[in-house]
Structures are given as C-alpha cells and as structure tokens.
Amino acid sequence: MSTLPVYRWRLAPDGYATRRQLRARGLRPGGQDVAAQLERPRRRRPPLVAHLYRVDLAKPVRPMTAAKWAALARANAARRTCPECRRDAGYVIPPTLGMCVPCDSRRSA
Numbered sequence: 409m410s411t412l413p414v415y416r417w418r419l420a421p422d423g424y425a426t427r428r429q430l431r432a433r434g435l436r437p438g439g440q441d442v443a444a445q446l447e448r449p450r451r452r453r454p455p456l457v458a459h460l461y462r463v464d465l466a467k468p469v470r471p472m473t474a475a476k477w478a479a480l481a482r483a484n485a486a487r488r489t490c491p492e493c494r495r496d497a498g499y500v501i502p503p504t505l506g507m508c509v510p511c512d513s514r515r516s517a
C-alpha cells in the first residue's frame with residue numbers, strides 16, 4: 409500500500425472530504441481509493457484517523473439510470489440541433505444566435 413498524504417485535523421486541503429462530508433453533499437466516494445487521511449493526535453493513544461476522498465472523483469449518491477442517461481443525451485442533442493437547418497451542429501446552439509453559425513452567416517450575408 410502506498411503512503412497516503414496525512415493532514416492534521418481541520419487542515420484538510422480543498423477538494424478533499426470525508427465520506428460523511430461527501431454524503432452531506434449528496435455524493436459518495438464512488439469506488440475511488442482513499443486519497444489522503446486526517447489524523448487527530450490523542451494523548452497516549454493512537455491518533456484518530458479519518459479517510460479523505462477527492463471531491464472531483466466523487467459520484468452522486470443516486471446513480472444515473474440508463475433511462476436518465478438517454479433523456480440527458482436527447483436533451484443535449486436537442487440543444488445541438490439547429491432549428492433552422494435541423495442539423496446537429498456538433499455544439500450547443502448559442503442562445504444569442506438561435507441557430508447554427510453557418511445558418512447565421514447565411515442570414516447575415
């Protein structure tokens with residue numbers, strides 16, 4: 409096992425959270441390994457240890473179902489589809505244009 413970075417209690421760096429702190433934000437470690445640990449020294453006893461996980465690798469507590477992914481994909485596809493030429497622009501249609509860039513250029517030309 410590799411040596412984990414150890415931080416003093418209350419001095420955890422940004423971007424790290426305990427399992428409990430993740431849960432409070434609706435997140436779970438999501439299979440990632442412990443990234444660091446906190447140690448609180450105690451008199452004549454081994455230090456109290458808390459494991460820290462990376463917030464950026466945490467996953468939502470409620471996993472996305474296939475149906476949710478599909479709905480998300482459809483929503484994204486709709487946002488990429490130009491209402492003018494009905495083509496997938498490959499990027500989200502800028503709300504300021506309301507159509508894909510080629511269509512906007514044609515209109516302005």
Ligand SMILES: [Zn+2]
Nearest residue numbers: 490493508511
């Ligand atoms: Zn277009």
